[in-house]
Amino acid sequence: MKQLSPDFLSAAKDILGPKGWSENPEDLEKVASPWRGTYKGETPFLAKPETTEQTAALVKLCNQHSVAITPQGGNTGLVDAGTPHGEICISMQRMTAIRSVDAVNNSLVIEAGAPLVTAQQAADEAKRLFPLSLGSEGTATIGGLISTNAGGVAVLRYGMMRDLILGLEVVLPSGEIWNGLSGLRKNNTGYDLKHLFAGAEGTLGIITAATLKLFPKVQRVSAWVTCKSAEDVVALLALVRDHAGDTVTSFEIIPANAIAMVQADVPDTRDPLPSDLPWRVLMEVSMSRAAHAREVIEEALGAAYEAELVKDAVIAESVAQAESFWHIRETIPLSKRAYGTALNQDISVPVSRIPDFIDSCNAAILELIPKSEFVIFGHVGDGNLHYSVCEPADASEHVLAGQQSAVFRIIYDQVMAFDGSISAEHGVGRLKRDELERIRPKAATETMRAIKRAIDPNNIMNPQRVIST
Amino acid sequence: MKQLSPDFLSAAKDILGPKGWSENPEDLEKVASPWRGTYKGETPFLAKPETTEQTAALVKLCNQHSVAITPQGGNTGLVDAGTPHGEICISMQRMTAIRSVDAVNNSLVIEAGAPLVTAQQAADEAKRLFPLSLGSEGTATIGGLISTNAGGVAVLRYGMMRDLILGLEVVLPSGEIWNGLSGLRKNNTGYDLKHLFAGAEGTLGIITAATLKLFPKVQRVSAWVTCKSAEDVVALLALVRDHAGDTVTSFEIIPANAIAMVQADVPDTRDPLPSDLPWRVLMEVSMSRAAHAREVIEEALGAAYEAELVKDAVIAESVAQAESFWHIRETIPLSKRAYGTALNQDISVPVSRIPDFIDSCNAAILELIPKSEFVIFGHVGDGNLHYSVCEPADASEHVLAGQQSAVFRIIYDQVMAFDGSISAEHGVGRLKRDELERIRPKAATETMRAIKRAIDPNNIMNPQRVIST
Numbered sequence: 018m019k020q021l022s023p024d025f026l027s028a029a030k031d032i033l034g035p036k037g038w039s040e041n042p043e044d045l046e047k048v049a050s051p052w053r054g055t056y057k058g059e060t061p062f063l064a065k066p067e068t069t070e071q072t073a074a075l076v077k078l079c080n081q082h083s084v085a086i087t088p089q090g091g092n093t094g095l096v097d098a099g100t101p102h103g104e105i106c107i108s109m110q111r112m113t114a115i116r117s118v119d120a121v122n123n124s125l126v127i128e129a130g131a132p133l134v135t136a137q138q139a140a141d142e143a144k145r146l147f148p149l150s151l152g153s154e155g156t157a158t159i160g161g162l163i164s165t166n167a168g169g170v171a172v173l174r175y176g177m178m179r180d181l182i183l184g185l186e187v188v189l190p191s192g193e194i195w196n197g198l199s200g201l202r203k204n205n206t207g208y209d210l211k212h213l214f215a216g217a218e219g220t221l222g223i224i225t226a227a228t229l230k231l232f233p234k235v236q237r238v239s240a241w242v243t244c245k246s247a248e249d250v251v252a253l254l255a256l257v258r259d260h261a262g263d264t265v266t267s268f269e270i271i272p273a274n275a276i277a278m279v280q281a282d283v284p285d286t287r288d289p290l291p292s293d294l295p296w297r298v299l300m301e302v303s304m305s306r307a308a309h310a311r312e313v314i315e316e317a318l319g320a321a322y323e324a325e326l327v328k329d330a331v332i333a334e335s336v337a338q339a340e341s342f343w344h345i346r347e348t349i350p351l352s353k354r355a356y357g358t359a360l361n362q363d364i365s366v367p368v369s370r371i372p373d374f375i376d377s378c379n380a381a382i383l384e385l386i387p388k389s390e391f392v393i394f395g396h397v398g399d400g401n402l403h404y405s406v407c408e409p410a411d412a413s414e415h416v417l418a419g420q421q422s423a424v425f426r427i428i429y430d431q432v433m434a435f436d437g438s439i440s441a442e443h444g445v446g447r448l449k450r451d452e453l454e455r456i457r458p459k460a461a462t463e464t465m466r467a468i469k470r471a472i473d474p475n476n477i478m479n480p481q482r483v484i485s486t
Numbered sequence: 487m488k489q490l491s492p493d494f495l496s497a498a499k500d501i502l503g504p505k506g507w508s509e510n511p512e513d514l515e516k517v518a519s520p521w522r523g524t525y526k527g528e529t530p531f532l533a534k535p536e537t538t539e540q541t542a543a544l545v546k547l548c549n550q551h552s553v554a555i556t557p558q559g560g561n562t563g564l565v566d567a568g569t570p571h572g573e574i575c576i577s578m579q580r581m582t583a584i585r586s587v588d589a590v591n592n593s594l595v596i597e598a599g600a601p602l603v604t605a606q607q608a609a610d611e612a613k614r615l616f617p618l619s620l621g622s623e624g625t626a627t628i629g630g631l632i633s634t635n636a637g638g639v640a641v642l643r644y645g646m647m648r649d650l651i652l653g654l655e656v657v658l659p660s661g662e663i664w665n666g667l668s669g670l671r672k673n674n675t676g677y678d679l680k681h682l683f684a685g686a687e688g689t690l691g692i693i694t695a696a697t698l699k700l701f702p703k704v705q706r707v708s709a710w711v712t713c714k715s716a717e718d719v720v721a722l723l724a725l726v727r728d729h730a731g732d733t734v735t736s737f738e739i740i741p742a743n744a745i746a747m748v749q750a751d752v753p754d755t756r757d758p759l760p761s762d763l764p765w766r767v768l769m770e771v772s773m774s775r776a777a778h779a780r781e782v783i784e785e786a787l788g789a790a791y792e793a794e795l796v797k798d799a800v801i802a803e804s805v806a807q808a809e810s811f812w813h814i815r816e817t818i819p820l821s822k823r824a825y826g827t828a829l830n831q832d833i834s835v836p837v838s839r840i841p842d843f844i845d846s847c848n849a850a851i852l853e854l855i856p857k858s859e860f861v862i863f864g865h866v867g868d869g870n871l872h873y874s875v876c877e878p879a880d881a882s883e884h885v886l887a888g889q890q891s892a893v894f895r896i897i898y899d900q901v902m903a904f905d906g907s908i909s910a911e912h913g914v915g916r917l918k919r920d921e922l923e924r925i926r927p928k929a930a931t932e933t934m935r936a937i938k939r940a941i942d943p944n945n946i947m948n949p950q951r952v953i954s955t
Contacts, residue, residue: 119836121720122837122838166678168672172671176649179678179681189929189933193932194929195930197930199905200905201834201835201905201910202837202868202870203637203646203865203869203907203911204834205634205912205913206907206918206922206926207922207930207952208682208686208934208937208952209681209682210930210933210934212648213677216674217677232732233727233730233732251590255590259702260774261774262703262704262773304731305728305729306778306782309773309775309778309781312778313778365672366670367591367593367669367670368590369591370591396672399672401671436668438672438674438675440675441670441673441674442674443674445674449675453675457675457676458664458665460662460664461666462676463662464658464679465679467940470940471937471939472933472937483676484676
């Protein structure tokens, strides 16, 4: 780990003030240890700026001293983008304010370190909706969600995080502040910089605040159905959208074995519709009137039953019942961890190709490891599957961990053969950087590299994430 | 105008084939003459490539010979971005194919030279909707609409053109082809290049094809109401969204004087609700069922009437009646031209600040030119107004034309004072470049310039549009 000069440290501490930094080994250990624990970093210095101006002054100092920075939000990422590996860590944890709410303009300005739930609650108090929703919403921060362009369960209707921002405030690698906190819905005044910083994983600057888009509140109706094949699940999506249009907010596929896992792991969960069929779909339709939503979902499911696309279906009769459906869905990732070794990928393919992808990819992996089991769940409405290869619970030999590279190689090749993406919503970070440089069109990688060099010529901003330099 | 070398011309003609180029003065004159006629360009050579490969080979040749290029779509832009001023013109007019349609994935791949109406019709044939809609849809091309990030009347619900693309194919200034024609809804694999090319007005590369997002079809219900103030119009928007949620697709403000202009100019138009009040709103709610849309719009307008936000209202009873409402709205820009000198700006402010902006900006202009009249119409749901200053039809002195700079100065300063944008949907081009460099944060301009230099180091791609170099 690079030694920081006394000059740098003294100037940094002056900028940040006594509460704004730490060299305590426990603190340093904590920010270098992401929650999943499959990798670990290190850092010589933790900065906790309280204002955009402090952040800017510190970045300027880093640029002068060629000190590399890893910006950090809630440390919930999955691709090793926000964990320092020798860089100093700039944590946004003290910048959590809501700067303003404008209900008429349907916007709010919030600082980067605020967790997602803060934005959701502020919107709710203004009688509006901030629709991004995902499992880690109590911890994941606005800045991190924008930097990784987070997804979640409502993308089908509302888009990803980049679609939910109107403006950004960013500290550039030079230490200059770009105030682009526009509350405007239309603003064609040059290259759209906010879309460049969104999804850049902190490699082009540090997002310090954002203007978020708010939406009208909606009434939600959830339904849980059983299906006999992935083909039927995809056909069901088209049928439900024929009836409900783009008010279909979520359309999640859940395999039977994941329900068994959740039930074994979380005692009070109950399968809403016990069935021998291999797939369930959890869908949500949301409209300004619950009665309208219920009417279209009932009609859609009636037609689906006639067309033999679903076997059984239950529409939640209460908020509590809907929450019990969603609890199962949200618990899958954690329960899977309890289940033993799992090799996990977050991939997407065109929606129309999901069934063939699953067949083809499973078959290719079974050729390598005949006893593999698959836990495949996620946002089928977006073509996004969380695809996990597991071992049987009673496996006598544990071969999976040793085959990680070969299994990932198969998945990546299969995804590319189906015109898909090997990182749908989790991002690139350090974990997928080299693989993406192998498969991404060379023209795209070269363009990205040219942009990185132009904006961060000294390569201080989260170096070696997203692209190698 | 720069003389092209015989070597360059001969190589370019070889690449393009006999049908792929023109030096005929009439053809050159035509592509240098935009439809509104307020400015005019010139070009020594018109290229009409038939394929992406031809386009790429030609751009590579231009890069080698330092020959500057202006890419052109339908030539309907309003900011002098797509008209050559000495550059060769690469027109996309022969690249109009629909390459594929995937109804299950809700996407289609279309070439850049196809007019918008081609995409709308292809979506319709696949029982889907492509929602972008604007006056020039028969002429404006997909490539131009993406390059300028076009808006139109359905932005409130569906977003702008950049929000409606899943992927792009682009010829880079080096002559390399970036095939980013993804049909994926989720693809976090690096910087989002499509959002950089969208809205770049051809300064970073030539868009040759795009993958467009399709949506479920909807049933539309339009209503026309009269209002006594802009405050009431903004309050009405909030009230209608409380009832109809984000199914409010359009919410257009129309002033009484524009209706008079349209009626004088287009004989068969009829004011749906003659009234002395100064404002009308034309709104549309669209849902998968017309009955639901009608129910929420009726209830919303009932509540608005109770709250005295509207005086009279009529809900269209037929498609023909709805079209007659929309015909008035769409005819305003052309009728205004027939009315005499008008100084036009396309601006946006936060929705909540529209009423104060109108009062303040009108007052400032009346101080300069006491007999000014104002035609203010547009997409109030997006905070986007088309703001025109006119002379009375019976004006004895014509002072307006001579005061253009002073009037624009006032409008720009007022827009900035209300945290707005001086180019909401029309773009930058050459016309607004210098003004934007004056008012845009310096950090943003410098970042844009760094990107331009990194991607187009020889400055051949539509130079001097968007930013000066």
